[in-house]
Amino acid sequence: MCENHDPRTIDRRTLLRVAGAAGIGASLVGVAAAPAFAANSQNGWSGITSSSDTRLDRSFKASGVAFPGGVRRGDVSTVLRYVASEFHRTVEPLVVGWCWGWADRDIRGKEVLSNHASATAIDVNAPDHPLGAEGTFSTSQVTRIHQILDMCEGTIRWGGDYSGRKDEMHFEINVPPSSSALPRVAAKLLGAVVTGSQLAITAADASKVFYADGSGRMVNLWFSGGDSGWHGPSAIQGTTGANGAVSAAKNGRNVFYTQSDGTIANSWFDGSKWNGPYALPAEGNNPVVAPTARMSRVFFTKDDGSIANAWRGSDGAWRGEGRIPGKAAGPLASQGDGNRVFFTDEDGYIANSWFNSGSWHGSSRIGGKGTYPAASENSVNPTVFYISAGGVLKVVKWEHGVWSDPVTIPGNPVGPLDVSADGSHVVYAEADGQIRNTWRGGSGAWHANDLPGKGSNPVIADNERRVVFIGEDGRIYNTWRSAATDGNWAGPSRISHLD
Incomplete structure (x- = not known):
C-alpha cells in the first residue's frame, strides 16, 4: 500500500496529540522539544484534518469508480480526475475498492505530511502496484502513463518516477498552490483555450473533435454513445504552430496541421494508439484535407498566398509540394474528390482552380467579392457558400458545365462557414455570437434558424444531427x-467528461 495507507503503529504526530490531551507532553523524552509539524504537505498545499472540511470533494469519482476520502476541490479535482480517467481508459481499468484519495497521515517513515493529507494525491489499483515494488506496469503501460503526464505539463508526478523508493500506484500534484500552471492545465482539460480558429470533426457524425490546446498540442474529444457520453481531451502525437489550424480526414484516424517549423504534418490512429507526427514534404499554412479523397491530397497556402498541395501516391508515400494556379487571401476549401480548390483571390473575389488531365488549371472567378468559401462534397455539381463583401450569405453551384450566378440566402455570418456533405445545411456565427443554421427545404427554398448556444467557428456533422462550436468562454x-x-435542436452542452 501507499505510504499513507500502510497500517502502522502510532506515529509521532498522533502521539503529540494524545500527549497534549493528557497534559503529559513535557514528560515525554524527545517529544516535547520536537519542532511543531508543518501545516503544509510535501508539495506545499495545506493539510486537511477532517473529513467534513469543505475543501474536500468527497464524491470524487473517475470513470464511475469512487476514491474513498476524496480529493481537493477545484483545479486539483479536475486534473486528478483526468489522470485517473485516462489511466482507466489507456493503461488498465480502475478496480472498485482499490483506489483512494485523502488521508490525514504523514509520509511513511518521515515527519512530513503526505500529499494525501492535503487531498492532492490519489492511489490507483493499489494491491497490484504495492509501495516499493518496481516493474508492476509493462513497458507499453509506462509509455501511456507518461503520455497522460505529458498532457498535464508537469503539474502531476507519478510515484513510478521517484528517484528513490518507487510508489507506482501513486499520482500527486507537483506544483504549489501559487502556481499558475494548474488552473491553466485544468482549463485546458475541460476543453478550453483553443489556440486556433479551427475545429476539425469526423464528418459523418461529429463523434470525434480535434483541436490545438493552449500549448499548441494536438488533442481530441470523442463520443462513445450510451451513458458514456463525451471523453477526453486526450493527447495526439503532434504540436501545431502559431495559428493552430487543424484538418481531419472523414475516418477520424488522420489529422493534418502545420508544425512550428512550418512543415505540414500528419498524425494517425492505428486502432490502438496515435502515431506521428509525420512531416509531409511540404511547408505552409492552414492545411485542408480533401474530404473524400482517401486522405490522398492536402491543400495549403504559402507565406505569399500561393496555393500548393501534397499528395499520396499509390505506393502510400507522400509527395509534394506541387504548386496550384492562384493566390489566396484567406482559408481554402476543397470539393470532395480533391480535384477542385476554392479560395478568395488577391482581388477579393471567390475563385477556384481545378485538376484535369493530369495538371492543375485556373484560377477562375466563380462569384463576387467575398470571404470564407466552404464547399459541399459533391464532386460532380459542387455547391459553394461564402460571405459577400456586404456581409450576407451567398451560394453558387456548378451545373451543366458553368457556375451559376451568386444567390443571396438567409444569414449574416461573421466568420468561418461549415457545410454538410450534401450542401443542404451551412452553419456559422453571427455578429452577436449566435450560432445559426441556414438550410434548404424540400421545395428548394432556403430558411434559417438559431441553434442553441453562442460562440464561434461551428462545424456540422454530415448527418446534420450535431454541431460543434467554440463557446464564448473558449x-x-x-x-x-x-x-x-x-x-428539435437541444443543448448546448460542454463536451468534456470532466465537467
Whole structure:
C-alpha cells in the first residue's frame, strides 16, 4: 500500500496529540522539544484534518469508480480526475475498492505530511502496484502513463518516477498552490483555450473533435454513445504552430496541421494508439484535407498566398509540394474528390482552380467579392457558400458545365462557414455570437434558424444531427437533434467528461 495507507503503529504526530490531551507532553523524552509539524504537505498545499472540511470533494469519482476520502476541490479535482480517467481508459481499468484519495497521515517513515493529507494525491489499483515494488506496469503501460503526464505539463508526478523508493500506484500534484500552471492545465482539460480558429470533426457524425490546446498540442474529444457520453481531451502525437489550424480526414484516424517549423504534418490512429507526427514534404499554412479523397491530397497556402498541395501516391508515400494556379487571401476549401480548390483571390473575389488531365488549371472567378468559401462534397455539381463583401450569405453551384450566378440566402455570418456533405445545411456565427443554421427545404427554398448556444467557428456533422462550436468562454460545446428531441435542436452542452 501507499505510504499513507500502510497500517502502522502510532506515529509521532498522533502521539503529540494524545500527549497534549493528557497534559503529559513535557514528560515525554524527545517529544516535547520536537519542532511543531508543518501545516503544509510535501508539495506545499495545506493539510486537511477532517473529513467534513469543505475543501474536500468527497464524491470524487473517475470513470464511475469512487476514491474513498476524496480529493481537493477545484483545479486539483479536475486534473486528478483526468489522470485517473485516462489511466482507466489507456493503461488498465480502475478496480472498485482499490483506489483512494485523502488521508490525514504523514509520509511513511518521515515527519512530513503526505500529499494525501492535503487531498492532492490519489492511489490507483493499489494491491497490484504495492509501495516499493518496481516493474508492476509493462513497458507499453509506462509509455501511456507518461503520455497522460505529458498532457498535464508537469503539474502531476507519478510515484513510478521517484528517484528513490518507487510508489507506482501513486499520482500527486507537483506544483504549489501559487502556481499558475494548474488552473491553466485544468482549463485546458475541460476543453478550453483553443489556440486556433479551427475545429476539425469526423464528418459523418461529429463523434470525434480535434483541436490545438493552449500549448499548441494536438488533442481530441470523442463520443462513445450510451451513458458514456463525451471523453477526453486526450493527447495526439503532434504540436501545431502559431495559428493552430487543424484538418481531419472523414475516418477520424488522420489529422493534418502545420508544425512550428512550418512543415505540414500528419498524425494517425492505428486502432490502438496515435502515431506521428509525420512531416509531409511540404511547408505552409492552414492545411485542408480533401474530404473524400482517401486522405490522398492536402491543400495549403504559402507565406505569399500561393496555393500548393501534397499528395499520396499509390505506393502510400507522400509527395509534394506541387504548386496550384492562384493566390489566396484567406482559408481554402476543397470539393470532395480533391480535384477542385476554392479560395478568395488577391482581388477579393471567390475563385477556384481545378485538376484535369493530369495538371492543375485556373484560377477562375466563380462569384463576387467575398470571404470564407466552404464547399459541399459533391464532386460532380459542387455547391459553394461564402460571405459577400456586404456581409450576407451567398451560394453558387456548378451545373451543366458553368457556375451559376451568386444567390443571396438567409444569414449574416461573421466568420468561418461549415457545410454538410450534401450542401443542404451551412452553419456559422453571427455578429452577436449566435450560432445559426441556414438550410434548404424540400421545395428548394432556403430558411434559417438559431441553434442553441453562442460562440464561434461551428462545424456540422454530415448527418446534420450535431454541431460543434467554440463557446464564448473558449470551451468546446455541441448542440444536437435526434428522435429523443423530436427533431428539435437541444443543448448546448460542454463536451468534456470532466465537467
